[in-house]
Amino acid sequence: MKFSLQLSALALLNTALGATLHGRTGPQFDKGQPDNGAGKGGPLLGGTNKQIDIDNQDNLGRQSTDNGIVPNLKWRFSDSKVRLFYGGWLREQVIQDLPQSHDISAAQQHLDKGGIRELHWHRVAEWGFVYAGSVRISVVDEFGRYQVETLNYGDIWYFPKGVAHTVQGLEDENEFLLVFDDADFDKIGTTFNVDDWVAHTPRDVIAKNFGLDPAIFDKVPNPNPNILNGTVSTKNVTGGPAGELIGDASFVYRTLQHDPEPVPGNGGTFYKIDSTNFPASKTLAATYVTLKPGGLRELHWHPNAEEWLYFHKGEARATVFIGNAASRTFDFSAGDTAAFPDNSGHYIENTSETEDLVWIEIYKSDRVADISLTQWLALTPADLVAQTLKIPIEVAEQLQKEKQVLLP
Numbered sequence: 001m002k003f004s005l006q007l008s009a010l011a012l013l014n015t016a017l018g019a020t021l022h023g024r025t026g027p028q029f030d031k032g033q034p035d036n037g038a039g040k041g042g043p044l045l046g047g048t049n050k051q052i053d054i055d056n057q058d059n060l061g062r063q064s065t066d067n068g069i070v071p072n073l074k075w076r077f078s079d080s081k082v083r084l085f086y087g088g089w090l091r092e093q094v095i096q097d098l099p100q101s102h103d104i105s106a107a108q109q110h111l112d113k114g115g116i117r118e119l120h121w122h123r124v125a126e127w128g129f130v131y132a133g134s135v136r137i138s139v140v141d142e143f144g145r146y147q148v149e150t151l152n153y154g155d156i157w158y159f160p161k162g163v164a165h166t167v168q169g170l171e172d173e174n175e176f177l178l179v180f181d182d183a184d185f186d187k188i189g190t191t192f193n194v195d196d197w198v199a200h201t202p203r204d205v206i207a208k209n210f211g212l213d214p215a216i217f218d219k220v221p222n223p224n225p226n227i228l229n230g231t232v233s234t235k236n237v238t239g240g241p242a243g244e245l246i247g248d249a250s251f252v253y254r255t256l257q258h259d260p261e262p263v264p265g266n267g268g269t270f271y272k273i274d275s276t277n278f279p280a281s282k283t284l285a286a287t288y289v290t291l292k293p294g295g296l297r298e299l300h301w302h303p304n305a306e307e308w309l310y311f312h313k314g315e316a317r318a319t320v321f322i323g324n325a326a327s328r329t330f331d332f333s334a335g336d337t338a339a340f341p342d343n344s345g346h347y348i349e350n351t352s353e354t355e356d357l358v359w360i361e362i363y364k365s366d367r368v369a370d371i372s373l374t375q376w377l378a379l380t381p382a383d384l385v386a387q388t389l390k391i392p393i394e395v396a397e398q399l400q401k402e403k404q405v406l407l408p
Ligand SMILES: *[C@@H]1O[C@H](CO)[C@@H](O)[C@H](O)[C@H]1NC(C)=O
Pocket: 086, 229, 230, 231
């Protein structure tokens, strides 16, 4: 108690000193000024975007532990160009937007009722997470197996590279996150739309292929629309010789119908969706996390992959440590995406007083894997830990041996 009183007296003294130095009182970060109120920094006099400065105070130097050069690791979907279609819209984050995302590109896509993401396939695998409304997916694989299913909030699809598919919106408004296991998604040779192909094949060959009159294909759209408006499908698929994609072959995983992972730290809920519980998902592994206000995703790193993130709700901060005394803190809010370098140390903290933080993590891997700082130290001889970090040995001996995952 006495000790902490002394500390706060010291803090007051520092603040007073800062005030004398600049004629202001205390740190100015919350006013959008890069000024620590203790002699470092000064006001921003050039052109700036005040709101972005206030929303990203860590960019102004608020964390005194930040150091070195860490590239920007964040991209806001709000900075993406929305493409409008009859039937919906699309906005992407590709490597040209966030060059530090080497493994993953992503998009938010909206389909109106009856809106169709037209029949297509990709050179890369596709992963989807429905967060509004309801959609129907339809897929065909190399064996002629098919799957037609309705997905709602929290439901995920994984379409392996090359699998033929389409998605339709069922409710008045429907929206989902799309993730691809390749960062350069807009590169030519990545997406193949059915009408694009048909429109660019000699008409007599198309006619011969289907055994039909060429005039039947007179109205095939060119250029292809990507998303088109339509009416909600009422037809089912029947009679495929290889049957349906069911059981382990299914391309659908209903996250919220499963139990979350055990979280001894008790700070929220943590769902893991990877090939261990969703066998089809061989190249993309995911988590869907809810963290309570003030909660902390404990310090950890991922031994197997770069981490890509999408913040769905709430406010967060995270510090990413990339070695060589370099670390940088970022402020995140809903609609932000991020990429944390392969094996970099980090945490994620909910900085809201009231709102849950909800985010999705994606790894280009068959599984989610992490190493917890606390567990590492707890399972290393305590005297080595104590000597290295210059902490009391009793503290080293009492570290939690279980991963805490999410701390309240
Ligand atoms: C699609 O939108 C166009 C343009 O508004 C409209 O003419 C057409 O009737 C719509 N089609 C359907 C199926 O809603």
